[in-house]
Amino acid sequence: MTNKEKLVLIGNGMAGVGTIEHLLKLAPNKYDITIFGAEPYPNYNRILLSYVLAGDSQVEDIFLNTYEWYEQNHITLHAGHKVTAVDTAAKTVTSDKGVTVPYDKLILATGSNPFMIPLSGADKDGVMAYRTIADCERMIEASKRYKKAVVIGGGLLGLEAARGFLNLGMKVDVVHIVDTIMERQLDRTASKMLQEALEAQGMNFLLEKQSAEILGDKRVTGLKFKDGTKTDADLIVMAVGIRPNVALAQQIGLETNPGIVVNDYLETSIPGIYAVGECAMHRGVAYGLVAPLYEQGAVLAKKLAGVESAPYEGSVVYTKLKVSGVDVFSGGQFQDQEGTKAIRVHDEFSGIYKKVVIKDNKIIGAVLFGDTADGTRLMQMIRSGTDVSGMEKTAILRDSAAEAGAGGGATDMSDDAIVCGCNGVSKGAICSAIKEQGLTSAEEVKNCTGASRSCGGCKPLVKDLLALTLGDAFTGAPAKETICGCIDLSHGDVVAAIREQGLTHVREVMNVLGWKTDEGCSKCRPALNYYLGMINPISYRDDRTSRFVNERMHANIQKDGTYSVVPRMYGGVTTPSELKKIAEVAEKYQVPTVKLTGGQRIDLLGVKKEDLTAMWADLDMPSGYAYGKAIRTVKTCVGEDYCRFGTGDSMGMGIALEKRFERLNTPAKVKMAVSGCPRNCAESGIKDLGVVSVDGGWELYAGGNGGVKVRAGDLLATVKTEAEVIEYTEAYLQYYRETGNYGERTSEWVSRLGIEHIREVVQDEARRKELRERIDVALSVTKDPWKEAIASDAIKRDLYDVVEAN
Numbered sequence: 001m002t003n004k005e006k007l008v009l010i011g012n013g014m015a016g017v018g019t020i021e022h023l024l025k026l027a028p029n030k031y032d033i034t035i036f037g038a039e040p041y042p043n044y045n046r047i048l049l050s051y052v053l054a055g056d057s058q059v060e061d062i063f064l065n066t067y068e069w070y071e072q073n074h075i076t077l078h079a080g081h082k083v084t085a086v087d088t089a090a091k092t093v094t095s096d097k098g099v100t101v102p103y104d105k106l107i108l109a110t111g112s113n114p115f116m117i118p119l120s121g122a123d124k125d126g127v128m129a130y131r132t133i134a135d136c137e138r139m140i141e142a143s144k145r146y147k148k149a150v151v152i153g154g155g156l157l158g159l160e161a162a163r164g165f166l167n168l169g170m171k172v173d174v175v176h177i178v179d180t181i182m183e184r185q186l187d188r189t190a191s192k193m194l195q196e197a198l199e200a201q202g203m204n205f206l207l208e209k210q211s212a213e214i215l216g217d218k219r220v221t222g223l224k225f226k227d228g229t230k231t232d233a234d235l236i237v238m239a240v241g242i243r244p245n246v247a248l249a250q251q252i253g254l255e256t257n258p259g260i261v262v263n264d265y266l267e268t269s270i271p272g273i274y275a276v277g278e279c280a281m282h283r284g285v286a287y288g289l290v291a292p293l294y295e296q297g298a299v300l301a302k303k304l305a306g307v308e309s310a311p312y313e314g315s316v317v318y319t320k321l322k323v324s325g326v327d328v329f330s331g332g333q334f335q336d337q338e339g340t341k342a343i344r345v346h347d348e349f350s351g352i353y354k355k356v357v358i359k360d361n362k363i364i365g366a367v368l369f370g371d372t373a374d375g376t377r378l379m380q381m382i383r384s385g386t387d388v389s390g391m392e393k394t395a396i397l398r399d400s401a402a403e404a405g406a407g408g409g410a411t412d413m414s415d416d417a418i419v420c421g422c423n424g425v426s427k428g429a430i431c432s433a434i435k436e437q438g439l440t441s442a443e444e445v446k447n448c449t450g451a452s453r454s455c456g457g458c459k460p461l462v463k464d465l466l467a468l469t470l471g472d473a474f475t476g477a478p479a480k481e482t483i484c485g486c487i488d489l490s491h492g493d494v495v496a497a498i499r500e501q502g503l504t505h506v507r508e509v510m511n512v513l514g515w516k517t518d519e520g521c522s523k524c525r526p527a528l529n530y531y532l533g534m535i536n537p538i539s540y541r542d543d544r545t546s547r548f549v550n551e552r553m554h555a556n557i558q559k560d561g562t563y564s565v566v567p568r569m570y571g572g573v574t575t576p577s578e579l580k581k582i583a584e585v586a587e588k589y590q591v592p593t594v595k596l597t598g599g600q601r602i603d604l605l606g607v608k609k610e611d612l613t614a615m616w617a618d619l620d621m622p623s624g625y626a627y628g629k630a631i632r633t634v635k636t637c638v639g640e641d642y643c644r645f646g647t648g649d650s651m652g653m654g655i656a657l658e659k660r661f662e663r664l665n666t667p668a669k670v671k672m673a674v675s676g677c678p679r680n681c682a683e684s685g686i687k688d689l690g691v692v693s694v695d696g697g698w699e700l701y702a703g704g705n706g707g708v709k710v711r712a713g714d715l716l717a718t719v720k721t722e723a724e725v726i727e728y729t730e731a732y733l734q735y736y737r738e739t740g741n742y743g744e745r746t747s748e749w750v751s752r753l754g755i756e757h758i759r760e761v762v763q764d765e766a767r768r769k770e771l772r773e774r775i776d777v778a779l780s781v782t783k784d785p786w787k788e789a790i791a792s793d794a795i796k797r798d799l800y801d802v803v804e805a806n
């Protein structure tokens with residue numbers, strides 16, 4: 001135990017962790033910090049859920065802090081723990097999993113709850129909110145089975161959800177209570193322009209509709225309105241606003257109205273207890289956007305660090321809708337009122353509308369549609385109360401295109417002005433990074449400072465700052481895509497450097513290639529570990545600390561902190577004795593859920609960490625690698641042995657493939673399938689490698705994907721024998737291993753390199769031979785990780801908390 005003061009944070013979201021990050025910069029050693037988060041993840045960027053839903057990002061991409069970050073900063077994280085009690089006399093907090101921790105200072109950052117309209121039928125399956133990773137995953141899952149979504153609420157969240165559903169291939173109705181969508185952010189003209197643009201994308205709007213009842217038996221089938229009309233629905237998402245989450249605060253006896261009442265230093269009604277973020281009510285306002293939450297966090301961090309700071313006096317907010325193909329910006333007080341005058345530009349030919357509201361010679365609000373480049377500059381003028389009485393009206397609404405490259409609106413901003421509200425990045429921070437790190441593109445600024453990584457609304461201003469700082473040297477051309485912000489090199493550059501310079505371990509790569517960070521990050525560390533293992537399969541020792549938690553544990557961590565165990569079942573074929581063994585193990589370890597997976601095997605869900613190794617020993621089956629960037633499954637149909645259409649032994653072929661390639665690490669997960677005829681019952685067309693028996697041989701399909709972005713595989717080769725199927729698969733997989741970027745699925749890789757090129761490589765006999773020789777070496781050194789763990793007391797103790805009985 002140390003003598004440091006104990007700081008406990010309840011709520012592992014953007015506001016709370018943002019405060020801690022700020023505090024660590026100011027006073028890294030002042031507190032022993034413990035964080036409780038009800039969601040079973042490290043802190044993530046909730047804003048980016050809309051991109052995950054739309055299929056533009058993966059869940060792993062939106063984590064803001066990895067588990068390693070908590071460890072490195074000596075923060076105890078209880079993820080998946082909801083705090084259910086706070087004893088203000090004893091100064092302790094207790095979680096629903098029974099963990100009690102003392103505090104000297106306590107921060108509540110419990111966020112908001114989505115408002116659910118209490119409609120009759122709202123408890124039916126398929127009725128949900130949209131707030132968390134779990135919600136997002138449920139929506140993606142539902143889109144695979146259902147066709148029609150209804151979103152209630154035509155605000156920011158509802159429209160982003162609706163766009164996501166369109167991307168997922170669903171039809172979508174947006175039900176809105178008044179006759180203009182986003183009425184809290186847009187005036188009538190902009191709202192109607194937005195509606196038209198979204199209708200053109202495929203959204204259907206049901207305006208001035210009051211929902212009355214959700215129809216269906218167990219699962220929703222439709223929505224009925226007060227006017228008696230109905231619409232069909234397989235899924236209903238309510239996006240009708242949020243309410244501060246104050247359940248715990250009320251239990252403690254903190255003053256709430258309706259959020260937790262805080263003063264200008266984020267202090268609540270009980271000394272030593274603070275509130276920050278959406279749960280806090282400051283001067284009568286509870287915010288629902290991140291920029292004000294970061295501003296609050298900065299003030300609270302200074303308070304906790306003992307650094308003098310100006311009080312938090314409230315924020316002027318702005319929003320940008322994150323729907324591709326439409327540019328909408330709204331900030332400040334944008335409605336016409338008594339005493340206000342507005343400048344309006346409406347170009348119906350180009351679909352551009354701009355309105356700036358002025359009161360007492362100061363800009364107080366703006367709405368922009370079609371061209372939002374002026375947004376951040378106007379916000380800066382609103383915040384600083386710039387007197388515009390002497391300014392030409394045209395100078396207030398500049399033609400952003402004419403300004404590109406000239407430093408635009410950035411020139412008149414002060415250094416501490418916030419450019420990226422979503423991530424709290426100032427002009428000064430961006431300009432120093434550009435100068436000190438030699439950045440030349442908006443992409444590099446994003447990677448290095450975080451500016452523009454969320455809603456993207458500040459990107460034009462970031463470009464202005466590049467132009468201002470670099471002058472003529474700024475071309476605006478997109479820079480190459482770097483691995484992450486820690487290094488200015490692409491995946492290809494790093495792989496080439498490892499090969500050319502004979503680098504052999506992670507730290508050496510970082511030192512030699514000039515990493516900007518000491519420890520790297522969750523993007524580059526696992527990538528380096530993969531590349532080093534791929535290039536030096538014999539000599540490289542896997543760096544476990546560079547792996548994501550699932551790969552480190554060789555089991556998938558679940559939302560409640562338990563794990564799932566999936567043993568390998570070659571080709572999806574099993575035996576009665578294997579099934580009996582699995583059943584016995586499931587009973588012995590009281591596995592709560594036993595589930596068949598899409599990859600034709602059995603998932604034992606809800607296993608305790610301490611039971612994992614003993615369970616693997618009892619199962620005595622190989623790991624199915626259901627957690628890894630590796631060969632996952634080979635799905636098969638029954639094929640010629642039993643099916644009257646079958647022309648090939650699909651089960652035998654699948655088993656042979658799985659036995660040959662199991663345990664092979666790849667840039668991203670690889671799923672395979674073998675079908676006994678072109679009817680394709682094993683879905684070979686949407687696998688990373690799909691094999692189909694045809695008259696006289698086999699067809700191999702490459703780069704298919706059945707996930708969010710469905711892609712049909714391209715024909716890679718037609719071969720005659722089963723031995724050739726293995727041979728071509730060896731060459732294909734090794735080429736993918738050598739040229740795929742870490743994290744890149746074969747569907748993206750095939751699209752990037754082009755199937756013609758890959759076909760050429762794989763069909764060239766000499767190259768095929770070389771690739772096969774290299775994969776042979778890689779496969780010769782793989783070991784079953786479960787067996788390794790069972791055999792090592794140290795691994796059992798350190799990774800799985802197994803206490804050895806003496």
Ligand SMILES: Cc1cc2nc3c(=O)[nH]c(=O)nc-3n(C[C@H](O)[C@H](O)[C@H](O)COP(=O)(O)OP(=O)(O)OC[C@H]3O[C@@H](n4cnc5c(N)ncnc54)[C@H](O)[C@@H]3O)c2cc1C
Pocket residue numbers: 010011012013014015016036037038039046047048049050081082083084109110111112130131132157160245248276277278279287288289290291293320322422454455
């Ligand atoms: C899909 C979506 C898109 C969005 N897009 C934007 C955008 O583009 N721009 C923007 O500015 N804002 C956007 N927002 C809003 C923004 O995400 C929120 O304002 C912000 O995340 C709120 O942060 P917070 O930390 O206050 O609350 P939260 O993010 O809700 O975090 C609170 C955390 O506390 C946990 N918690 C609650 N009670 C307990 C307890 N008793 N014990 C332990 N843990 C507890 C919760 O599980 C939660 O994880 C979006 C929101 C959504 C849902």
Ligand SMILES: NC(=O)c1ccc[n+]([C@@H]2O[C@H](COP(=O)([O-])OP(=O)(O)OC[C@H]3O[C@@H](n4cnc5c(N)ncnc54)[C@H](O)[C@@H]3O)[C@@H](O)[C@H]2O)c1
Pocket residue numbers: 117152153154155156157158160175176177178181182183184209210211239240241242287288289319320321322455
């Ligand atoms: N791009 C962004 O900035 C962004 C994106 C998503 C979410 N968010 C934030 O997340 C929070 C939640 O977003 P939200 O859109 O749910 O909240 P919101 O309060 O901004 O909008 C809710 C909308 O639902 C409508 N509504 C209310 N009751 C209704 C009913 N019975 N039937 C039909 N429509 C009804 C309202 O008129 C309103 O337009 C907000 O704080 C929002 O700012 C921001």
Ligand code: SF4
Pocket residue numbers: 637638639640643644645646647650675676677678679680681682
């Ligand atoms: S793919 Fe052809 S062989 Fe296999 S089960 Fe279907 S119909 Fe039968």
Ligand code: FES
Pocket residue numbers: 419420421422423451452453454455456457458459
């Ligand atoms: S303002 Fe949203 S990403 Fe910068």
